[in-house]
Amino acid sequence: MAEINITEDIIGDINDQVVFITGGASGIGRATAELCLQRGANVVIGDLNSLPADLQSSERLKFVQVDVCSWDSLRDAFIQIEAWFGHIDHVFANAGVGPTTDFLDDTLDENGLLAPPNLRTINVNLLGVISTVRLASHYIQKHASHRSAGELGSIVVTASTASFQNFTAGDYTITKHGVLGLVRGLQSQLEGKVRLNAVSPSWTDTGMVPKDFIESLGAAVQPPKAVALSVALLFGDQKRHNEVIYSWEGKYLEVNKADGGLLQGADKILVNAANEDRVMVKLLEAAALGQIRI
């Protein structure tokens, strides 16, 4: 896998384009908002928290209070952005929280019976991302005629290095595998319509992680702008679809489609991977025609 050298010079043109960023009030989302503004984009930050006092809303920077766990709240945000700008070009489904539970605790309910699992992290990091991607796909395609011929809008989702390794944070790791699964599960349907990609950061200095503690353990913590650069690259580069850009210490690898990457690794293990997906496509087509039931 070849390292990608991402600098501001290689980011494609996002000037005048409309970018919506969930979780944009802090950390990676905020750094991405600031970078997109510098690159001439119109930016809408959506967050549960308010716009930080040092970010001034303006003609080109809007804020919408949103809870990604609430469908109505998210849908209203997209409706508001459409009313402000008339179109949406890129969406960064990024809002997230840290781990809540591994589901193995013995918490009891008021009747002394095992309580249901706490789904806080699943709701934000996975279901919130699914809802955001559903709305993003709809609104980006709705405004396709606004773009030049052959130019597609895009969605970037925030995965993690927890998307493809053992990681002792039960619910968090499930959600980040799910976010990678979302890219894998939707990329072929979105091909030629909306580009769908992920960023996969290692430790990054944000509201979510205690930088000094992590560094005291000998691990490096990159600045959030390092991740923002990979998001902006994915927004602006029309060739990129179904990619996962892993970043650590400000260095980058595309790890999904690249030679030696995750998909190639799976191909080596699976006897008949291509055939399995070909069969799935045929099953879905036949089911849509009512020829079979699945």
Ligand SMILES: NC(=O)c1ccc[n+]([C@@H]2O[C@H](COP(=O)([O-])OP(=O)(O)OC[C@H]3O[C@@H](n4cnc5c(N)ncnc54)[C@H](O)[C@@H]3O)[C@@H](O)[C@H]2O)c1
């Ligand atoms: N920081 C890291 O080391 C790291 C590494 C890999 C992936 N990530 C991922 O990056 C993403 C961004 O997190 P961050 O590290 O910048 O942390 P952060 O805490 O600085 O930012 C997360 C933002 O999401 C917002 N948010 C949380 N729940 C929300 C909800 N229900 N609706 C709307 N907004 C909500 C928060 O208010 C906050 O502004 C997350 O998906 C996280 O899992 C972080």
